[in-house]
Amino acid sequence: MPAIKSLTVLYDALNEEGTFSEGDTIRGKVTLAVEKPTAVQSFFVKVKGDAQVRWTRSGNQKHAHSAVCRYLKLKHFFIEESSNGRRCKTVLPPGVHVYNFSFTIPSTSMPSSFNGTHGKIVYKLEAKLSRSWKFDKTAEKKITFVSKFFPHLQCLMLKQVAVKDKELGIFSSGKVHMEVTVDRKAYAPGETAVVVAKINNNSSSDMTPKVHLYQVIVYTASGRTKHENSTVNKMAGHNIGAHSEKEVSWAVKIPTHQKPTIKNCKIISVEYFLKVYLDISFAFDPEVTFPVIIIPPNLASASHHAGPPAMNPSPAAPMAWGFNPVMSSYDSPFLHSSSSSVLHPPLNPQPFQPPESHPAPSTPSYDPLPFMGATNFLSQSDEPPPAYSLIFPFSANDE
Incomplete structure (x- = not known):
């Protein structure tokens, strides 16, 4: 037993x-x-x-x-x-x-x-x-x-805007203009990304607007990388005829069990991108791509409650947005299994030596010449102008 x-x-x-x-x-x-x-x-x-x-x-x-x-x-x-x-x-x-x-x-x-x-x-x-x-x-x-390390979270709640102009050729003629707006950058699983595209098709070709949300996983080892791409959501709009304008909108749903963004790991990264493009036959498709951050639900609710950051932070509080110019976006130093933390003692401080006291210099006095405040040269019409020596008296120090 x-x-x-x-x-x-x-x-x-x-x-x-x-x-x-x-x-x-x-x-x-x-x-x-x-x-x-x-x-x-x-x-x-x-x-x-x-x-x-x-x-x-x-x-x-x-x-x-x-x-x-x-x-x-x-x-x-x-x-x-x-x-x-x-x-x-x-x-x-x-x-x-x-x-x-x-x-x-x-x-x-x-x-x-x-x-x-x-x-x-x-x-x-x-x-x-x-x-x-x-x-x-x-x-x-x-x-x-579930990591809650997402720097500048309030800034991730601001909308994203991109503009694309493309000249068509060979099988088509004309130009295409596309302006795309995404309501924000960070989303929690289960939320919806609102995408609006304003398209001016000033060409001879028909085209179909499409949106593609995809995931990119990168594995790193021995100085090499392994990429893995997969589609999260894909939607298409109605056809846009030649020489016409149209505004298209999509509600792109983030799956409920979608994995969060990972950018603070040395050997594995998980990122998301939202691509909006125009599908044109026999032509290179014009496109714009936006980064998308998938965050935990509790962080999303807290950020919505806090609201967007102020656009004019006061000079006395430059860190109001949580921005640290020294710290990178997501990376931070990590310890490998073979590493160890060492706490170094501070350097011995030097004793404070007060500066020697000196009498404060007297404020220099300025006495304008007597005629400067009483003479108006512009109002003199008949009299000749004053002599140069009168304005700049000769000094013995000039010899």
Whole structure:
């Protein structure tokens, strides 16, 4: 009969979706059931988050590209192994043992959970029990991490506008003008992007306006990249005849379970783009492309409540929009699994030396020449102008 009957790890959900973000606290418990007295060397639970990428490139020879990047690792011991190298054993009596734990996720930027064709970003809890001359007993529980690191969020709620002019040739003649407006840049899953296109078809060809929302995933490993494109939504408008004008609008729905944008991971990025174009036979299609950011629903509701940023921020508060010119849009420094944080002490401050006191210089006095305030040269009509020496008296210092 095995000594360990079961080992499970559970956590308390913070919301209906069961997600966690930067700064949240994960609370839970590890339950261990043993059938007979069991000697344990160490027993702990940890939370970790890793990004992994792997794909194979075909050719004359197959080349595998892989990369791993760690973003989170916190550990809590229930039974700690001796630090002096001696393996002290703790004997657990038969029965059910429950251990509570608590982890506070750092407030630094970390990418959201992700699962793709050539890579994944996984956050999980793992309990591990070690015994002498026995296989380790482990239990895992995945957690869904949703990053809330989206700088300049209020600016992402402003509308986007683009204009495209194209001269047609060969099989068509004339020019096409297109002005496209998108109501904003950031959307939550389930929301709708409102797209309006004003089209002036001053050419001899018919054309069909279309809109295309697509996803681009980029995997990076060994200095190489692997791209993966997929369509999220695609819509078409009515035909626009030659030498005519028309305004077309679309309501582009963001799927409810669409993955969020990821731009703060070194080896995996997930981006979205909205392309509006005119489908013209036997011609290069004029197009405009807008970036689209998919954000968590709670951030979207908070940003809608806050409203758009003020267009004329006061000079005394240049950071009112949350803009930091030193920080990049989404990237931040990360630690690889082989790296470590080092806290350096501050430099010794130099003692303050007050400046030597000097008497304040007296304010220079200016005495205008007597005639400057009493003489009006423009009003003199009969008298000759004053002599040069009268205006600029001779000084001995000029010799």
